[in-house]
Amino acid sequence: MSKLRMKISMSLDGFVAGPNQSLEGPLGIGGERLHEWVVGLAAWREQHGLEGGKVNASSAVMEESLVNIGATIMGRNMFGGHPGPWDRARPWTGWWGDNPPFHHPVFVLTHYPREPLKVQGGTTFTFVTDGIESALEQARRAARGKDVTLAGGASACSQYLKAGLVDEMEISLVPILLGGGERLFEGAGDDLHGLRPARTVATAEVTHLKFARP
């Protein structure tokens, strides 16, 4: 059975992006600090065509997150660019350059229809306007039996959590306070739908909390 596997980095005070998100600072003030643990890893650098980097207890967590994944779902805010209808004159193509690190189909939740965007390296962005269940169905079909990553942001994660559609969840808890921004669990309700702690990996930079259904 193909699983929906959510993964996201969260501050100790519950934020997945800092205050004042903008085109120039898409993660808000201080938000880049949420991802310092991962961008320094050799595994992450290799995925992004870079050399060097660290190997530590987080490496296995990151590598595990990439195993058996056939598609990704993300929210419009994570795909980025601007809110509202797509700018057809200068279409936004994502944060990831010409060759995004996904190399599989990506489904973007949005209220605004748009033709699929095919880029280098096997990544196609498909824009889904008819809701989270439809996006999950399309992603599962595209994944051909493999699992689907739920990559963020907060709103997409909360919607899938509230609907009980998340099968596994990896929260990388970063020991910082952002003091404001986008909260991961805002609107997620009060029910984890059977998700229970499955494994914890602690380093000085981050604590990885994995949840699954027993």
Added chain:
Amino acid sequence: MSKLRMKISMSLDGFVAGPNQSLEGPLGIGGERLHEWVVGLAAWREQHGLEGGKVNASSAVMEESLVNIGATIMGRNMFGGHPGPWDRARPWTGWWGDNPPFHHPVFVLTHYPREPLKVQGGTTFTFVTDGIESALEQARRAARGKDVTLAGGASACSQYLKAGLVDEMEISLVPILLGGGERLFEGAGDDLHGLRPARTVATAEVTHLKFARP
């Protein structure tokens, strides 16, 4: 040097009490679930004059939290009873019965003056109306060289954190969503003032995240 050691249980979505706190349900809806990990422990039961209970990885965390403590600070909402001026006709004496489990001086932050309340077992509640620094000074003096526990609730913790006065912090992260209530870090700012992860203990019921200054 006498340390201020904060300890508190927090839900995965950041709450230390659920929604709709009241005299009948002081921890709000679902808030009791934050403390299930501790009330089942033999160490907790013994402290409260009860027999039996479990011994697991949380036992050592709880026992450690009691070592070398000479005084406790808490907020008015944690001491409880009712908001506003004290009811002199039927004075509230806390949640803990005739013989509270502290057995040392307790300092309660409040806006409303009141005479100290001496109860059985060596516990005296002193009501402090001139701010968190004064309460800390009084608690340190009363602790005679030992450390001081900051027991909660959210507002008291946030104030001490924001002022950079917390020397150690044990957050017992409970894998549940409360969906609303009192947030631990509301108003705590965006600075941990040098507190860094020092030790993590993970069980199926709770993950204990200890922070200290290196």
